[in-house]
Amino acid sequence: MQQFAHIFSYRSALIGVDEIELGTDSDEAAALFKVILDDLIKRGHKVVVTTHHKRLAALMADRDDVELMAAVYDEEARRPTYEFIQGIIGKSYAFETASRYGIANSLVNEAKKVYGDNSEKLSLLIERGSQLERELKQKHKAVDEKLETLQKRELALKEQKEELHRELQKQKAELKREYDLAINEAKKAARGGDVKEIHRAMNAANKKLPREQKESIQREVTFNVGDEVKYHSQSGTIVAMKGKNEAIIEVNGMKVRVKTKHLKHTKIVKQKPRTDLKLNVTKKAGLKCDLHGMRADEATEVLDKFLNDALINGWDEVIVYHGIGTGKLSYAVKEFLKQHPRVKGFEDAPQHMGGFGAKVVHL
Template sequence: MSVDPKQNKITKLITQLDLTQHISEFESFFSRSHSLYIEGDQELHFRYIKALDALEFNAPPKVADFTEIKLHLKKHGVLNFEQIFELVKVVRYFRYFKNRELEGLIGEWMEKIVTPESFTEIEKYFTHDGKFEENLDETLFGLSQRIKEYKNEMSGALKRMMNSSKLAGYLIDTQVHYINNEECLLVRGGFNHVLKGAVVGRSSGGFFYVAPDAILKTKEKIRYIEQEREAIFYSYAKEFSAKLSELLPFINFIDKEFTKFDNYQARVLFAKSKNMQLVKSQKDSKILLKDFIHPALHNAKPISVDFSKNILMITGVNAGGKTMLLKSILASAFMAKYIIPMKLNDNKSHIGNFKAIEAIIDDPQNVKNDISTFAGRMQQFSRIFEYRSALVGVDEIELGTDSDEAAALFKVILDDLINRGQKVVVTTHHKRLAALMADRDDVELMAAVYDEEARRPTYEFMQGIIGKSYAFETASRYGIANKLVNEAKKVYGDNSEKLSLLIERGSQLERELKQKHKAVDEKLEELQKKERALKEQKDELQKELQRQKAELKREYDLAINEAKKAAREGDTKAIHRAMNKANKKLPREQKEHIKQDVAFNVGDEVKYHSQSGVIVSMKGKDEAIIEANSMKVRVKTKHLKHTKIVKPKPQTNVNLNVTKKAGLKCDLHGMRADEATEVLDKFLNDALINGWDEVLVYHGIGTGKLSYAVKEFLKTHPRVKGFDDAPQHMGGFGAKVVYL
């Protein structure tokens, strides 16, 4: 059996990225074994997957591969019932979907799957669990009944033997034993005096398992019947196989469709069972993860990382999660490439597409092949240069050699990989390498965060900084004596310690900045929620306003039509009533009336009821003494009005002014097209209100532009029934008779 190098490479990558259990659980949802990659248009596949994800449905049954079945049919061989039932299971499952009469993409797909009538004839001979429906064949049904009768005879014979007084002294127990598919009694030695039969075995206690002759004879009869049944079954299998050979194109079709469907349903049901998201790789190389959780981790902190640039360098504390972050980035790209469900915020995440994904994670040292760690790393790197558009992950890039030399070497290597279009994520403790790469615009720095107070990693990451390794702290945490750790700090030196303090201070400032950003983001999100709510409320009010306007416009049009009808009948009062009614239907702005306090002073000219006078004195704000007609009267100021301020009474009048025309003619000679249509529109409106049914419009011949404009206007006017050129004595081609 040949080994597929590509499959071996994928299997190795799955192991390196700690995805073995996740992929194994995913593959258990397949109805039959498939490759992880779905051949064909990934965009189209993802549309079907999302459409299926919106439905609730039962999982398909486990189904065998059709390769051997199709090969038998191609050679006109005879299939057994088990093989035929595999085909039946697929057709029945598609029928289950088709009977649901779904709409959309899945419904359209199911409509394309039409089962031939000859296949339905075969299908009816199988029960839901794959047994042959013997009731449909009279001969088989009769043979089955005979077998039942013989078995009842055997059961009765055994019961009589066990209740026989002659055999009672030899029976060890009163139950039927099955040895090599033979019904037996367990008896002591000497049984042959009272029981005729064949010994088929011995018990551990030295007793005998005996098959009575009477039972054996009956079983022989059953065997003859079974042979007869098998002959009938074979004839059916032969008949069914001949029909299925003719249906080979249909079988190839449903095999292909079921392979696609199985790939889709496995992803959908696996995602639902684990509350995961379905994500497809995009047509670029950007990776943006939001709240991603590696499937191998339990109770893990979700990670968020922006890997938009070409290189991502992860530094920081030992045992702080750098390697798992690297694996998470590569694992997310791998799962998106194969549309394998994962846990993340799919609305805020973006994962690019890569032709190859390479992981340089394990120590390549091999004693057997006499290769060192560094030499093995160089071998691994040499293979990376063969790729284009690859995603490469390198864990502890400095592994196996001098750090200063490695920093220079790997800087040059990474520069070249960037030029080749590779995207590389690296974990390192090389502050020198990180510093050498940090000045590039296409390099992103990221550091694992250490909690100084708790003296342990936080398993969180900060972007844009170089992290400290905390080697001394890690050594103390894992049991190295403080005396040794302190001595190591002295050897390390003051300048190096100052550098570490600067790095640590940078991390602290970055953490504070992150907290501020988080608070701002939360506030911004809250404001955005309020903005969306207000926008939705505004949209609803706008819709309601438009609805009410449309309703009022409809009522207004009805009233106007009533007015025009009254105009044609010559009823002037009815015209006024209808027009006033129409104007009342139009929406008007509601003005808020605000009551204002009116101030009165001595000397003001005022009016008290019907009398006019002058204020001669005030008693506070509420009372005044006025002099009117040589008499002084004390009154409340609320009963007074200033006589010099004249406020017109609010009045709404709707008047219909119809200018009576001397005749039924409209002369448009010498007018521009827009001016002429405006005059013509007013003329027609007046004619309609006066109840005229026919009018004459003069436009002249000239260049033809005015004539054309008049004809086009008359064609679109809603109340013009038709028009013709005027008779020769009334203007001919230079005038139109218009019918209203």
């Protein structure tokens, strides 16, 4: 005890104590030396203690910075193995050691009776309690680590959610900007008052609108020549195939090259053997727009809307009837077609489709 009194004046020392509780009551010594060891550890000392008394070991077992080690004893050979097991409180083996040193077995057995089964069970309970406490701490540590991992994942998901929200707000702002730009173009056209200019400005505004991204759906459908199909709102017949992905259909006398993914079957017509008479007659036909009897300004307005509808529906060739008359309407139609940005070209229709009184327009 006097030596312990001098140790408190040092810091960060390596201290070894053998049989720490000898010479005093074990319960009182356990409480006293528990407090002393706590203070020494607090001062930064490294302490190695050997003891046979389980009370002190049980009191120190609740510290995370204390490591328990039990000496292994070979009960058959009745001698120590000088090996250790970490994490548990060992047995004293006092009776086995007494027998090994020659104490009569009758005396050892009598001592066991005096010690009693309850004391032996109490020692086992102390050992088991210490072991369970350490196992519980290890499990708590594992749970804390998992909880920390889950919290990190939760934080990462939260950051990802916030990043997606920021990206969504950015896209919404860009979308609003594009719509505002298109609306301003439309308002600018409306203020102009000219019907033709309004249509042109509206087309320009429509181009500035963001296009909807539609996911194409692959269909396992085959098409053959002669199949009756539907293309948008028009019905027609397949007259030729250009591979698996394209077909030429005839709608109201006009041939249009389209993607097969835009076609739907209405009825399959089986080809029957027949005799065809081929004539060298040039035939061009298309969707019809009849402008007979209209004034020039009225006709150009109707023609502009007709061409826009044809473009939306995917037609690449249409026919416009204007008649011959005085030539004013024919001149107005030609001038309008020359200025239209989506018209690739036009020419007079064949004689059987109107001749000089109609125009075949290529879009």
